[in-house]
Amino acid sequence: MIEATGLSKRYGATVAVDNLSFSVPSGQVTGFLGPNGAGKSTTMRLILGLDAPTSGSVTVSGRAYRSYRRPLFEVGALLEAKAFNGGRSAYNHLLSLALSNGIGRARVDKVLEVVGLKAVAGKLAGGFSLGMSQRLGIAAALLGDPPVLMFDEPVNGLDPDGVLWIRNLLKSLAAEGRTVFLSSHLMTEMSLTADRLIIIGRGHLIAQTTVDDFLSEGAGSFVRVRSPQADSLAALLKAQNAVVARQGDDTLSITGATPDAIGEVARANGFALQELSTHQATLEERYMELTKDSVDFRTTGNALVPGRS
Secondary structure, eight states: OEEEEEEEEEETTEEEEEEEEEEEOTTEEEEEEOOTTSSHHHHHHHHTTSSOOSEEEEEETTBOGGGOSSGGGTEEEESOTTOSOTTSBHHHHHHHHHHHTTOOHHHHHHHHHHTTOGGGTTSBGGGOOHHHHHHHHHHHHHTTOOSEEEEESTTTTOOHHHHHHHHHHHHHHHHTTOEEEEEOSOHHHHHHHOSEEEEEETTEEEEEEEHHHHHHTSTTOEEEEEOTTHHHHHHHHHHTTOEEEEEETTEEEEESSOHHHHHHHHHHTTOOOSEEEEEOOOHHHHHHHHHTTSOSOOOOOSOOOTTOO
């Protein structure tokens, strides 16, 4: 588990992280979302002891990361795909990390196989593509078989097969009971991978919730009902404090009532239902809705200025 309490970080007059408190439980993939400049990278650096907090604290499995003598056995992290000596082979890069933490050579061979780099283990890492570099970084994170794993944009540069591979890898790691903390701007991928979400904006916590709860609470989520008795059904639902809007002569858009509750009202009053379906906002729609006031850089339109290139 990762636990942050009142975590703050200032760089001069700039507040990158402001009184941030959250927890990342084990056994789940927790997505970490926020606009550019929200403080995500700073927060991950604070967790790993790469920066010291101005105030507050953050622990990994109950202890500060810097207190671990062999940290690769406790936390595996990929924050920067190209964080290696390009003059070393992939194998030697991993071996140097392994030896620094008392990890045997056999484990290096194992993680190279897991990430699909065994065939290029002897090649210089400096010649790797972004996707191959990501795989090497993931191998490094897995070296100590740690209970806590942190990844920042791990699918950048990966082809569709690689994206599917890492999605399944993250899920399998969480299913083993590990803590998996994932930062990404790819909403579709996050919706397919994450169980929980932590969303920040301008250094502040905006939301900490499950993906299912986050989606169900959105303004774009509603129940669509089509019935010949739409008027009567609407009146009964409004009396139960549901919000009902017309979508056509016999079609209603309803919020504040579950499909089961709507179906029960219809059944009890003998109303025929020709459609009863749930329409849920996408993760991207909910994210945009929630972070609209935390975006530092906003475009004004799609049109180019005439006569300029």
